Amino acid sequence: MPPRVVIIGGGYGGSAAAKALDDVAEVTLVEPKDAFLHNVGALRAAVDADFAPRIFLPYDKLLSRGRVLRDRAVQVEPGTVTLASGATLDTDYLVLATGSGYPFPAKSDLDDSAASLAKFGATREQLTEADRVLLLGAGPVGLEFAGEIKARWPRKQVVLIDPSPGILSGYSEPFRAEILRQLDGLGVELLLGDSLAQDPPTEVGTAGAFTVTTRAGTEVSAGLWFRTHGVTPATGYLTGALAGARLSGGQVAVGPTLQVKGQSTVFALGDITDVAEPKRAGAAMRHAEVIAENITSLIGGGTELGRYEPGPAALLLPLGPHGGATELPGGQLLGPGTTSEYKGADLMVGRFSETFGLTGKD
Structure with a gap:
């Protein structure tokens, strides 16, 4: 055996x-789960109804000899x-x-793909209704979600709050500056070095007008909020x-x-x-x-095992299908065009569809 x-x-x-x-x-x-959830595409699934079904990949063809239980x-x-x-x-x-x-929508805690897809749809409806969206957390998830929202609804206001004084610590200054430049061009508002004393009074992900005050005393009004950290x-x-x-x-x-x-x-x-x-x-x-x-x-009876060595900082950060930037190992900076080519346009759905034996889903 x-x-x-x-x-x-x-x-x-x-x-x-x-x-x-x-x-x-x-x-x-x-x-x-009844299907692999391609979390890399989850934030786009929250804004794009046509894209959402593509991030659920059945396990049926993953293995040829083994089993998925x-x-x-x-x-x-x-x-x-x-x-x-x-x-x-x-x-x-x-x-x-x-x-x-x-926190949803970056990841879903539902095991049934149909229920999860419905939850993405409900979130999309809430986003459609709200004129102004508050995101708590300006890390890669918060920044990417802001870009997806603005790409889908350019006139919708988006504000991010984060206690860190800057974005993307650990990455190069040119990379951070390029992301900030694009966010400014999209009209995304950043409140850095600040945080809320308490969560908004409405349920997370549920539309409803509110006004909150940051620890620094800034009043922020919005119609919907999400937690994008944790x-x-x-x-x-x-x-x-x-x-x-x-x-x-x-x-x-x-x-x-x-x-x-x-x-x-x-x-x-x-x-x-x-x-x-x-x-x-x-x-x-x-x-x-x-x-x-x-x-x-x-x-096979071997005794010498390979060792994992963490690589240098690298990040592909799309801001919608056609925006964003990439920092490669060693600090090389790639702009929105190449970022879209590598990740932004389909968020690697095609690549993972092939991994799961689902040709034709790309």
Whole structure:
């Protein structure tokens, strides 16, 4: 019998690891969603009804030998996975790839794709109704969402509030300046170095006029607000010997080989790791590549494992289908045209459709 590999979580990293190991092991990918949600395109799905269905990619054709099991892991320890259905899985190698939660619409917490699509539609209706939108958080998500809103409704007012004195810390000054230039051209208002004393009185994502006051005393009026910050690692299912690897913030301690600290057959990737780097899809997929190579080596009796080295800061930040900028490793700056070509126009839907065997969806 081939060695058994159980991968918990079918996001970017988990799906990539499962596909890479499909030919060398008996792979079971445990994922509660009925389709892969391409989160890279989620913000556009909130403003574009035609685009929204394209970010849901069925798992049916991801693996040729292994299986995708629609279930949720509730207790996981080395060698054993207990599922919400009550079933248990025994495994020789375990990959933790459950990612993180993030406020909607950047991510959806619904497992049913039809329900999730309906939620995107409801958000789009609220956005259509509101004349002025407040976004709490001016990180990459907030900036990208502002660009999507302005691209869809150029006359709609958008204001972002963030306690940081500037945007995109850790990236080059030319990159930050280019993003600020484009935001100014779009008419996006930035209130930096400030925050709200309390959340707006209306429900998040629900249209309704309100006025709030920042800690600096600035009054802000809007008809709709969203939270565009706040990552929560999904690791509450870890039990037994793995519970001790869970850090106070919810992340999992890993070594350079991406093995969970104290474990030789348990690996972790993506947002849940304590690797010091931005938590993005590309990093999770690079983690998956290292993990797949290491598990393949262990299966073959190898003892020398590959090490993951975080790369230099890089970011592709679209501001709508035709705007944005890119900073490549080493600091090279690319403008809106190239950014749109690489990511902005279809937000990589075509690329991931091919990964999931869905030709014709690009």
